Amino acid sequence: MNQILLVAIGGAIGSVARFKLSGWVLHATPNWRFPVGTLAVNLAGCFIAGLLAGMAVKQDVFTPETRLLLFTGLLGGFTTFSAFGLETLLLFKRGEPAVAIANVVISVVAGLLVAWLGYELTARSVS
Numbered sequence: 852m853n854q855i856l857l858v859a860i861g862g863a864i865g866s867v868a869r870f871k872l873s874g875w876v877l878h879a880t881p882n883w884r885f886p887v888g889t890l891a892v893n894l895a896g897c898f899i900a901g902l903l904a905g906m907a908v909k910q911d912v913f914t915p916e917t918r919l920l921l922f923t924g925l926l927g928g929f930t931t932f933s934a935f936g937l938e939t940l941l942l943f944k945r946g947e948p949a950v951a952i953a954n955v956v957i958s959v960v961a962g963l964l965v966a967w968l969g970y971e972l973t974a975r976s977v978s
Contacts, residue, residue, distance in 0.1 A: 861924015
């Protein structure tokens with residue numbers, strides 16, 4: 852099957868799952884000020900990524916096509932935070948703690964900076 856189609860199918864499923872889970876969590880916690888829906892999705896995605904990665908490494912149960920469908924497609928559509936979490940974990944497991952910590956710090960700080968920059972560039976009113 853075409854790789855792009857596999858990623859697209861997985862991405863569609865992951866996006867719908869993200870929408871449903873975060874919506875359910877938000878409705879269950881209407882008075883929370885914390886973005887608990889996003890947190891739930893990110894943590895669930897990281898947990899699923901860890902489970903699947905463990906299965907892929909220890910049991911070698913996934914074909915390359917299945918990996919594309921599950922990791923790039925489904926988890927990519929569900930949350931890219933799962934990729935961030937898994938990649939950081941694998942850096943630690945490979946004995947590269949400095950790179951793992953740099954990944955966390957740079958991703959979070961740079962992400963906040965470019966989000967702020969994008970917001971500021973578009974939120975300014977033109978008078």
